[in-house]
Amino acid sequence: MRQTRQDIAIAPSLLAADFARLGEETAAVCAAGADLLHFDVMDNHYVPNLTVGPDVCAAVKPHCPVPIDVHLMTRPVEGLVAAFAKAGAEWISFHPEAVDHVHRVIGLIHEHGCKAGLALNPATPLAVLDHVLDDLDMVLVMSVNPGFGGQSFIPASLPKIAAIRDRIDTLGKPIRLQVDGGVKPGNVAAVAAAGADTFVAGSAIFGQPDYAAVIADMRARAVQAAAAPADAA
Ligand SMILES: O=C(CO)[C@H](O)[C@H](O)COP(=O)(O)O
Numbered sequence: 326m327r328q329t330r331q332d333i334a335i336a337p338s339l340l341a342a343d344f345a346r347l348g349e350e351t352a353a354v355c356a357a358g359a360d361l362l363h364f365d366v367m368d369n370h371y372v373p374n375l376t377v378g379p380d381v382c383a384a385v386k387p388h389c390p391v392p393i394d395v396h397l398m399t400r401p402v403e404g405l406v407a408a409f410a411k412a413g414a415e416w417i418s419f420h421p422e423a424v425d426h427v428h429r430v431i432g433l434i435h436e437h438g439c440k441a442g443l444a445l446n447p448a449t450p451l452a453v454l455d456h457v458l459d460d461l462d463m464v465l466v467m468s469v470n471p472g473f474g475g476q477s478f479i480p481a482s483l484p485k486i487a488a489i490r491d492r493i494d495t496l497g498k499p500i501r502l503q504v505d506g507g508v509k510p511g512n513v514a515a516v517a518a519a520g521a522d523t524f525v526a527g528s529a530i531f532g533q534p535d536y537a538a539v540i541a542d543m544r545a546r547a548v549q550a551a552a553a554p555a556d557a558a
């Protein structure tokens with residue numbers, strides 16, 4: 326088995342930022358050590374909430390020195406890919422339930438020069454990765470049901486993360502394994518020990534006054550757990 330875990334990356338979710346000051350919040354969280362900026366797009370159709378679109382992504386882009394990681398919680402997906410690529414997204418993830426042709430949408434994201442992620446809801450079986458894992462740049466494990474920030478981490482996500490880690494290692498490709506929903510300093514070690522390398526955190530970071538302290542704390546805990554998973558499990 327090959328170990329393909331990537332460098333630990335902390336991805337603050339702008340969903341929990343002050344929406345009246347998105348440019349400032351983006352700059353602040355990047356200066357505080359963010360590796361990616363997670364940008365949640367909800368359409369009040371695939372999920373029961375409504376957030377932001379490509380124009381807001383383009384507006385925060387000049388304030389964002391790190392890659393923008395767009396998480397599409399929309400149905401349909403296809404028409405938004407070009408718009409987010411133009412708006413400056415480097416990563417685009419989508420949910421398999423929201424499209425008819427998963428493989429085609431991965432190709433569409435790549436055609437637009439972005440990296441592609443597939444987002445698995447808590448009840449989505451791993452079989453959706455069959456035949457497409459090799460084409461992906463990232464698997465996104467939702468550890469809450471999508472649609473809202475500030476929810477509690479679902480513990481059944483941990484064995485799911487471990488199973489996906491095994492599949493990625495068996496394939497032997499450097500595919501990122503991102504976990505999104507309820508991730509915070511108190512559980513990031515367990516999530517890292519299970520095999521994740523990319524940690525989305527909204528309320529855990531933006532809910533504290535010192536973004537740099539939270540990001541550094543989460544990174545240190547994740548790095549330590551990745552190096553010695555048995556100690557953190
Ligand atoms: O995709 C999401 C919700 O659907 C968000 O990225 C996620 O919930 C982050 O927020 P928090 O860390 O507060 O759970």
Ligand SMILES: [Fe+2]
Nearest residue numbers: 365396505525
């Ligand atoms: Fe998200």
